[in-house]
Amino acid sequence: MTQVEAGYPEPPAVGGEAETLLGSLERQRATFAWKCAGLGEHALRMRVGVSRVTLGGLLKHLAYLEDLNFTCGLAGGDLPKPWRDVDWAAEPGWDWRSAGRDQPAELYGVWEQAVERSRLAVSQVLLSFGVDAVYTAPGGSRLTLRRLLVDMIEEYARHTGHADLLREAVDGRVGEDPPGPAYPFQIG
Secondary structure, three states: OOOOOOOOOOOOOOOOHHHHHHHHHHHHHHHHHHHHOOOOHHHHHOOOOOOOOOHHHHHHHHHHHHHHHHHHHHOOOOOOOOHHHOOOOOOOOHHHHHHHHOOHHHHHHHHHHHHHHHHHHHHHHHHHHOOOOEEEOOOOOEEEHHHHHHHHHHHHHHHHHHHHHHHHHHHOOOOOOOOOOOOOOOOO
16 A cells, blocks of 8 residues: 555645645644654653753644744734734743643644644635735745745754654654545645
8 A cells, every 4th residue: 555545645746836835734744743643741841862842842833833924924814822912022932931831732732723724824825816825924024825835844844853853752653654644735
């Protein structure tokens, strides 16, 4: 059985630009989710060496970036809780630090909800404008949806590498291919 037959998230071998970019982002999300799945407080707070990075911190940080970039930036909405209540100038890195006080269900929930909001924002923009849609990102830069998707693929790839090392330290789970179906993204 091939990875595709098994439901492994894979960008299309022959597909359009949007499907390929979204397929790659969904693969990264699914791999990241698999690396973080099913862990309790201790495991989500575990560190490797001198690094302060934790799986819980990664979940919360990526949830924040999903909402900042897709919900707020691309869709033009307000940041939802918990992000809107943070004084980011006074508390830089809050997403990383505060994760150590959160329960596993909170961390998983905040990430999953942010990803769902992101998928909705992308779907709405793609249907109307395609990957060439230009928007003003937080901070004032003008970007296309294409550039945002590439940036998020890179962000997930980097942090999935961190998650890979942390998860191996927690319980020995290794590998890059999560079993089962991913979160398939459909346009339309």
